[in-house]
Amino acid sequence: MQFFSHRKHEWVLRWRVSGYTGSMHPSDPLNLTLENHHPAAFACLTEVGKRMYFPMGIPAQAVEAKAAPINATIGQLTDGLGKAMPLQAIANGIRGTSPNDATLYAPQGGRRDLREAWKARLDASGTGPKSLPFCTVGLTHGLSLLADLFVDGATDVLLPDPGWGNYRHIFETKNGGRMHRYPVFKDGVFCADAMETALKTVETTGVVVLNFPGNPTGYTPTRAEIKPWLDAIRRSEKPIVVICDDAYAGFVYDQDCLQTSPFHALCDADPHRVLAVKVDGATKELSFFGGRVGFVTFAVDGPATEALEHKIKGLARANVSTAPAISQAVVLAALRDPDLDRQQSELLALCQQRYEALRSSVQSASLQCLPFNSGFFLLLPVGGDPHALRKRLLDRGMGIVALPQYSAIRIAFSSTRTEDIPVLIKAIAEEINR
Amino acid sequence: MQFFSHRKHEWVLRWRVSGYTGSMHPSDPLNLTLENHHPAAFACLTEVGKRMYFPMGIPAQAVEAKAAPINATIGQLTDGLGKAMPLQAIANGIRGTSPNDATLYAPQGGRRDLREAWKARLDASGTGPKSLPFCTVGLTHGLSLLADLFVDGATDVLLPDPGWGNYRHIFETKNGGRMHRYPVFKDGVFCADAMETALKTVETTGVVVLNFPGNPTGYTPTRAEIKPWLDAIRRSEKPIVVICDDAYAGFVYDQDCLQTSPFHALCDADPHRVLAVKVDGATKELSFFGGRVGFVTFAVDGPATEALEHKIKGLARANVSTAPAISQAVVLAALRDPDLDRQQSELLALCQQRYEALRSSVQSASLQCLPFNSGFFLLLPVGGDPHALRKRLLDRGMGIVALPQYSAIRIAFSSTRTEDIPVLIKAIAEEINR
Numbered sequence: 001m002q003f004f005s006h007r008k009h010e011w012v013l014r015w016r017v018s019g020y021t022g023s024m025h026p027s028d029p030l031n032l033t034l035e036n037h038h039p040a041a042f043a044c045l046t047e048v049g050k051r052m053y054f055p056m057g058i059p060a061q062a063v064e065a066k067a068a069p070i071n072a073t074i075g076q077l078t079d080g081l082g083k084a085m086p087l088q089a090i091a092n093g094i095r096g097t098s099p100n101d102a103t104l105y106a107p108q109g110g111r112r113d114l115r116e117a118w119k120a121r122l123d124a125s126g127t128g129p130k131s132l133p134f135c136t137v138g139l140t141h142g143l144s145l146l147a148d149l150f151v152d153g154a155t156d157v158l159l160p161d162p163g164w165g166n167y168r169h170i171f172e173t174k175n176g177g178r179m180h181r182y183p184v185f186k187d188g189v190f191c192a193d194a195m196e197t198a199l200k201t202v203e204t205t206g207v208v209v210l211n212f213p214g215n216p217t218g219y220t221p222t223r224a225e226i227k228p229w230l231d232a233i234r235r236s237e238k239p240i241v242v243i244c245d246d247a248y249a250g251f252v253y254d255q256d257c258l259q260t261s262p263f264h265a266l267c268d269a270d271p272h273r274v275l276a277v278k279v280d281g282a283t284k285e286l287s288f289f290g291g292r293v294g295f296v297t298f299a300v301d302g303p304a305t306e307a308l309e310h311k312i313k314g315l316a317r318a319n320v321s322t323a324p325a326i327s328q329a330v331v332l333a334a335l336r337d338p339d340l341d342r343q344q345s346e347l348l349a350l351c352q353q354r355y356e357a358l359r360s361s362v363q364s365a366s367l368q369c370l371p372f373n374s375g376f377f378l379l380l381p382v383g384g385d386p387h388a389l390r391k392r393l394l395d396r397g398m399g400i401v402a403l404p405q406y407s408a409i410r411i412a413f414s415s416t417r418t419e420d421i422p423v424l425i426k427a428i429a430e431e432i433n434r
Numbered sequence: 435m436q437f438f439s440h441r442k443h444e445w446v447l448r449w450r451v452s453g454y455t456g457s458m459h460p461s462d463p464l465n466l467t468l469e470n471h472h473p474a475a476f477a478c479l480t481e482v483g484k485r486m487y488f489p490m491g492i493p494a495q496a497v498e499a500k501a502a503p504i505n506a507t508i509g510q511l512t513d514g515l516g517k518a519m520p521l522q523a524i525a526n527g528i529r530g531t532s533p534n535d536a537t538l539y540a541p542q543g544g545r546r547d548l549r550e551a552w553k554a555r556l557d558a559s560g561t562g563p564k565s566l567p568f569c570t571v572g573l574t575h576g577l578s579l580l581a582d583l584f585v586d587g588a589t590d591v592l593l594p595d596p597g598w599g600n601y602r603h604i605f606e607t608k609n610g611g612r613m614h615r616y617p618v619f620k621d622g623v624f625c626a627d628a629m630e631t632a633l634k635t636v637e638t639t640g641v642v643v644l645n646f647p648g649n650p651t652g653y654t655p656t657r658a659e660i661k662p663w664l665d666a667i668r669r670s671e672k673p674i675v676v677i678c679d680d681a682y683a684g685f686v687y688d689q690d691c692l693q694t695s696p697f698h699a700l701c702d703a704d705p706h707r708v709l710a711v712k713v714d715g716a717t718k719e720l721s722f723f724g725g726r727v728g729f730v731t732f733a734v735d736g737p738a739t740e741a742l743e744h745k746i747k748g749l750a751r752a753n754v755s756t757a758p759a760i761s762q763a764v765v766l767a768a769l770r771d772p773d774l775d776r777q778q779s780e781l782l783a784l785c786q787q788r789y790e791a792l793r794s795s796v797q798s799a800s801l802q803c804l805p806f807n808s809g810f811f812l813l814l815p816v817g818g819d820p821h822a823l824r825k826r827l828l829d830r831g832m833g834i835v836a837l838p839q840y841s842a843i844r845i846a847f848s849s850t851r852t853e854d855i856p857v858l859i860k861a862i863a864e865e866i867n868r
Contacts, residue, residue: 271475306467
């Protein structure tokens with residue numbers, strides 16, 4: 001992935017000024033093909049269209065590991081043998097959805113009863129002002145809508161490092177923002193001054209992404225650890241939008257770390273400096289990956305609430321119209337199921353079991369990993385080429401994800417059976433110490 | 435809707451140069467509210483974010499008509515009493531979807547078996563080269579992805595007039611293209627030279643939207659009528675992308691008019707001049723409005739096919755990630771149902787019955803309407819203010835949509851019982867002749 005570098009803006013400039021000179025952007029071969037084989041399509045491409053390509057990353061590695069008996073590549077909850085583990089409330093919702101609820105259009109922005117049910121969940125976590133959650137087509141869609149509203153070539157976007165690869169694809173490849181990575185860890189512990197330093201790079205306006213529990217880190221800071229970050233955000237000298245990507249909300253295995261989203265702590269930030277936004281949804285929280293039900297919630301009250309609702313509703317109308325009615329009906333049925341809390345606790349207990357098996361296996365094997373205490377993942381720095389390690393493990397029937405930009409591998413314990421975890425870690429230790 | 439005029443680009447310029455002077459853009463009040471009540475949110479808005487607002491149109495009128503016993507406002511198929519009429523194949527699909535298919539992620543771009551099944555449907559209508567249909571979150575999403583790839587401030591976008599209001603919202607409000615309306619009718623008949631004239635307005639590159647059966651016209655031309663349009667497109671001097679919005683494909687009630695999309699006739703166009711694209715889906719074709727399953731198919735072959743697939747897949751990855759797995763599973767189950775054709779014919783026969791009731795009622799009442807022969811709608815020009823007529827009909831328990839920009843009303847016979855149609859038309863005639 002070396003070609004996916006910080007060169008994009010130079011490239012766009014190069015593209016405009018002098019055509020193909022020097023190094024490659026991943027969209028170059030696509031553009032060249034279109035220029036040669038479909039000149040009309042090429043001529044009609046916008047700047048976004050020219051920049052666009054499909055990033056080959058984790059999905060490609062997941063495909064290679066599909067046949068592996070132990071497959072720890074995929075960030076979705078499975079039984080460890082590739083099968084779904086739906087909450088009974090979701091499974092019942094699917095069977096019980098009426099044709100009216102499933103096949104007719106849902107209202108723009110989502111069913112009001114669903115939006116209110118989701119708001120009740122958020123209110124239970126924090127009491128600050130917040131808008132009625134806006135229903136999106138999964139969490140990526142929430143990030144994309146926020147990118148269209150708040151990110152263009154004049155925006156400095158601060159992303160966690162390590163962080164989810166798709167952030168860059170959304171905010172830079174699609175929206176053309178200027179990317180900056182801030183370190184989550186320094187010398188193996190949470191980096192206290194990362195946010196204050198990062199905010200200094202904001203020239204005009206900024207977008208900051210917070211992601212706890214994090215992908216790929218599996219880390220959530222303690223209340224004390226995150227305090228300097230929140231203080232720095234509250235004092236931001238430039239206006240910023242802070243997006244709390246809470247995809248993995250609730251999957252926290254350590255009582256010491258933050259149990260709720262930093263969004264709640266930012267709800268009272270000065271509206272001259274900070275707009276806090278929460279992006280979350282049923283994808284991971286309700287183990288409904290294929291439903292594509294996400295939400296965007298703004299930390300606002302008063303007249304700004306309706307203005308932002310109109311902005312995002314207008315944008316969604318021009319992008320996907322309504323979110324799927326069938327999925328909304330299923331999620332609402334699940335939220336209304338009185339047994340939901342018990343089912344979620346059961347799922348969380350299973351994840352906790354896998355997490356603890358992983359923690360003790362890593363300790364027994366004396367492997368040095370980055371801090372992890374939540375979410376679906378563990379990040380393990382490896383000496384040398386993680387792709388070579390990945391391939392050797394594949395030969396042994398075990399799939400993990402190589403992240404060469406961090407000289408690390410990511411282990412998804414969300415898709416690994418508890419009893420397979422010691423086997424996997426032992427094999428990794430053997431391959432590392434070979 | 436007078437404020438929704440051709441002034442937008444001047445407005446954007448005005449906005450940048452001198453702030454609020456002169457006439458209002460619908461986004462002005464939203465921006466002013468944010469400036470006063472959430473300065474950080476306002477400061478962080480992109481140009482798209484500043485332009486954005488939620489257009490109040492047909493949905494607002496549909497809400498007002500919700501309690502009317504005869505409700506001909508909504509462009510979705512109902513039993514005429516507000517209830518869904520799902521195909522049995524879709525209803526079975528919902529009940530029969532396995533947790534694995536419904537709750538795990540679908541692949542980027544859609545399930546391959548679904549994409550192949552949709553391609554087989556398209557191949558049955560026309561044999562030209564075409565890409566594997568790319569699965570989107572409903573048809574609006576297909577239009578939005580194409581807009582991001584092909585429409586910016588330098589693009590001339592040619593839209594049908596009368597045409598769907600949301601085209602403008604997508605291509606202008608979101609993507610900033612230059613809108614031009616071409617007339618579908620002239621002196622009450624299909625306008626033969628509309629396309630040739632319209633194409634002359636394309637300065638650099640263009641996007642042309644064809645929509646047959648049309649919304650709100652309910653019209654599909656004959657093969658002879660559309661020939662001059664297709665000839666003009668094939669001769670286009672500037673590179674253009676022709677988007678065939680085939681939302682209402684198959685709902686054709688007259689043997690004389692085009693039975694398949696003009697997309698098929700454009701498949702062999704010169705790739706130096708024309709890229710033809712088909713946007714269609716299960717929304718109307720399979721009466722699965724709430725499922726949000728659409729497709730984008732390019733009329734290409736050879737290396738350009740993969741390049742365009744990568745472009746659109748990359749864009750979707752940065753926008754919604756995958757389309758809902760649950761809806762894809764339902765549509766695939768329906769496509770595999772050997773009884774689907776019979777069920778669709780039955781639904782078509784019902785629409786045909788409503789169409790014929792409408793045609794004979796309109797003739798009996800000596801009302802002058804625009805030509806209609808397909809789709810879900812009829813457009814009826816009315817002397818005077820259509821909103822006043824709409825309100826008088828609402829008082830009589832009947833809902834229709836007022837389109838003041840055309841001094842016309844739109845009647846959705848897709849949501850009206852056959853036996854109610856003569857009653858509705860009689861009432862309209864009485865109110866017009868009052």
